[in-house]
Amino acid sequence: MKLAKYKACICEGSAESAIIDILVDNDLLNFSREEMLDESVIRCRSAKRFEERYLRKGFDDQVSVIRILDSRREDFRLSKAYEHKVDVINVITAPEIEMLIIHSEGAYDKFKRSGKKPSEFCKTNLGMHDVKSYDFVKDYFSNPQTLISAIKEYRRTANIPKGEYSLSDLLK
Numbered sequence: 001m002k003l004a005k006y007k008a009c010i011c012e013g014s015a016e017s018a019i020i021d022i023l024v025d026n027d028l029l030n031f032s033r034e035e036m037l038d039e040s041v042i043r044c045r046s047a048k049r050f051e052e053r054y055l056r057k058g059f060d061d062q063v064s065v066i067r068i069l070d071s072r073r074e075d076f077r078l079s080k081a082y083e084h085k086v087d088v089i090n091v092i093t094a095p096e097i098e099m100l101i102i103h104s105e106g107a108y109d110k111f112k113r114s115g116k117k118p119s120e121f122c123k124t125n126l127g128m129h130d131v132k133s134y135d136f137v138k139d140y141f142s143n144p145q146t147l148i149s150a151i152k153e154y155r156r157t158a159n160i161p162k163g164e165y166s167l168s169d170l171l172k
Contacts, residue, residue: 001169003030004062004087008037008054010044012069015097017041018137019147019167020068026144029170037063047076055082062087066170070094091165094158098122098131103153104146 009024011017020041023029033039037054044050055063055078065088067076076088093099098118102111111121122131130136141147148171155168 001030001089001165003066003089004064005035006037006059006061006063007031007035008042008050008063008065010042010050010065010067012045012067012071013097013132014134015132015137016068016093017043018134019097019100019141022138022141022144022147023167023170028144028148028172030172031170045074045076047078050076051078051082055086059085064089066091068093068167070096072164089165091167091170092160093167097137099154099158100147100150101126101128101131101137101140103157104141104150108153108157 009020011020020029024031024033024036042050042054044053050065063086065076065086067088068091070093072092072094078086078088096118098121101122102108102118105126107121107126110125111118114121114125116124119131122128128136141150151167151171155166158166160166
């Protein structure tokens with residue numbers, strides 16, 4: 001994955017934001033916080049709003065928009081004025097970011113047999129009710145190596161379509 005000089009890291013939810021913050025703060029990504037627009041994760045799902053807020057600043061170089069999301073169908077169409085200056089990279093965490101916790105807990109086989117959604121499995125089977133909250137995820141993965149192991153295990157077990165990116169592709 002080739003990234004431009006400037007990076008906009010857009011996360012779908014709080015859990016995704018916490019994961020990116022952990023990875024970037026521990027120098028585990030193939031880009032640094034200083035390379036990110038506003039030096040932080042952006043929570044903006046609308047391409048139009050993103051253009052208005054960030055792209056009108058006038059960048060000399062290309063901008064890579066790295067979107068962390070669980071949906072393969074969510075569009076992010078930039079206007080013609082910007083589409084040549086921006087490359088959009090979708091990093092898919094399907095079915096849900098909570099899969100990282102399931103892998104970290106060594107509960108993947110039990111999860112597969114349960115027939116539940118990952119967030120529901122975390123609540124009912126693992127007793128974790130705040131799995132979507134920033135603070136819970138930040139605390140749960142306070143040891144970044146635990147997060148790295150979960151990301152690698154997710155990559156190993158997930159059926160990732162050819163040409164699709166996952167969190168492991170952002171790691172150093």
